[in-house]
Amino acid sequence: MDLQRLREQEFPVTKEWRFFNHAATAPLSRRAAGAMEKQIRDHVALGSMGHEIWTPEREQTRALVARFINADHDEIAFISNTAEGIGLVANGLRWKAGDNVVATNAEYPANMYPWMNLVQQGVIVKMAQENDGRIFLEDIDKAIDTRTRVVAISFVEFSSGFMNDLVALGRLCRERGVLYVVDVIQGLGAFPVDVQQAQIDVLACGGQKWLLGPRGCGIFYCARRVLEQIRVTVVGASSVIDEENYLDYNLTFKPDATRFEYGTHNTVGIAGLRGAIDLFLEVGPENIARQILALTDHFCERVTAKGYTLFSSRRPGEKSGIVSFYKKGAESSEIAAQLKAQRFVLSVRDGRLRLSPHFYNTLEEIDALLEALP
Numbered sequence: 001m002d003l004q005r006l007r008e009q010e011f012p013v014t015k016e017w018r019f020f021n022h023a024a025t026a027p028l029s030r031r032a033a034g035a036m037e038k039q040i041r042d043h044v045a046l047g048s049m050g051h052e053i054w055t056p057e058r059e060q061t062r063a064l065v066a067r068f069i070n071a072d073h074d075e076i077a078f079i080s081n082t083a084e085g086i087g088l089v090a091n092g093l094r095w096k097a098g099d100n101v102v103a104t105n106a107e108y109p110a111n112m113y114p115w116m117n118l119v120q121q122g123v124i125v126k127m128a129q130e131n132d133g134r135i136f137l138e139d140i141d142k143a144i145d146t147r148t149r150v151v152a153i154s155f156v157e158f159s160s161g162f163m164n165d166l167v168a169l170g171r172l173c174r175e176r177g178v179l180y181v182v183d184v185i186q187g188l189g190a191f192p193v194d195v196q197q198a199q200i201d202v203l204a205c206g207g208q209k210w211l212l213g214p215r216g217c218g219i220f221y222c223a224r225r226v227l228e229q230i231r232v233t234v235v236g237a238s239s240v241i242d243e244e245n246y247l248d249y250n251l252t253f254k255p256d257a258t259r260f261e262y263g264t265h266n267t268v269g270i271a272g273l274r275g276a277i278d279l280f281l282e283v284g285p286e287n288i289a290r291q292i293l294a295l296t297d298h299f300c301e302r303v304t305a306k307g308y309t310l311f312s313s314r315r316p317g318e319k320s321g322i323v324s325f326y327k328k329g330a331e332s333s334e335i336a337a338q339l340k341a342q343r344f345v346l347s348v349r350d351g352r353l354r355l356s357p358h359f360y361n362t363l364e365e366i367d368a369l370l371e372a373l374p
Contacts, residue, residue: 085204217269
């Protein structure tokens with residue numbers, strides 16, 4: 001990986017900022033932006049004639065996403081954001097009063113509110129408790145009972161950075177006969193995800209964080225084996241098999257995940273995702289993960305000498321690209337503001353500073369941040 005070349009060619013943000021906030025909204029690569037700009041130019045020049053270009057490009061992107069997570073192309077749908085994907089499942093399952101969903105008390109609201117909104121149907125949300133920044137498989141196992149329909153969890157928890165063991169959780173869900181729904185937005189792009197190996201039933205992910213993609217466009221994976229369990233609750237012209245036979249009104253849903261794409265596609269966003277994922281596949285997901293862990297390990301090994309306390313687990317298999325840390329007696333928001341004035345970008349979550357570097361960041365940037373920390 002020629003890191004310097006990639007920084008210069010793909011990430012102009014590095015000229016102005018030391019950017020360590022990919023767990024929030026990440027900068028676009030030039031490749032993603034270029035794909036979006038081309039789509040806009042086509043739209044300007046071609047109008048409706050552009051469909052002859054956009055449709056095959058959209059399907060190329062679908063195939064690229066499928067390759068990226070080891071799925072089949074007909075198991076992929078394009079969505080606006082993570083919450084939409086989670087909502088497709090929460091609203092699409094046939095619930096009975098007394099059914100429950102097992103989650104954790106560390107989930108981002110996008111993976112909590114869609115389930116909580118089912119309370120009017122008598123559905124209960126059970127939360128395994130985070131323990132000192134960690135989540136234990138046995139606590140999730142204990143929370144599952146005969147009325148559990150879904151385990152809903154994040155690949156990487158947004159505040160602590162704790163990485164859940166997707167494979168072990170998938171095995172548990174198969175053994176207990178529950179649907180396995182994963183919010184991967186804080187991990188996909190930083191670390192490989194294999195939906196087959198992990199036996200994931202449903203995956204949702206917005207494009208604007210670790211995927212280095214556009215806002216307002218994301219991916220939804222629905223395993224073929226569970227497709228018929230999830231009703232289509234938002235229906236439009238694109239949901240059905242004969243979508244161009246406008247006045248036939250044949251409400252027969254498409255036989256794959258594209259049934260969830262109910263209306264006009266976000267062609268600009270889809271183009272951006274294609275450019276972003278193309279870059280990841282060129283660099284190599286394993287190389288990206290290795291670089292991110294090298295950066296965060298380097299930071300964690302040195303930040304305590306500055307008087308800071310780590311909240312994130314750094315155990316093998318639990319550490320991620322997110323590092324949560326704080327200084328006793330100091331206001332994290334004030335520290336973040338001081339750092340921003342020096343062109344360092346971090347965020348604050350739950351009163352702690354949150355560092356989230358990507359593969360194009362360097363050890364020199366990490367060292368500069370360590371020097372700048374008060």
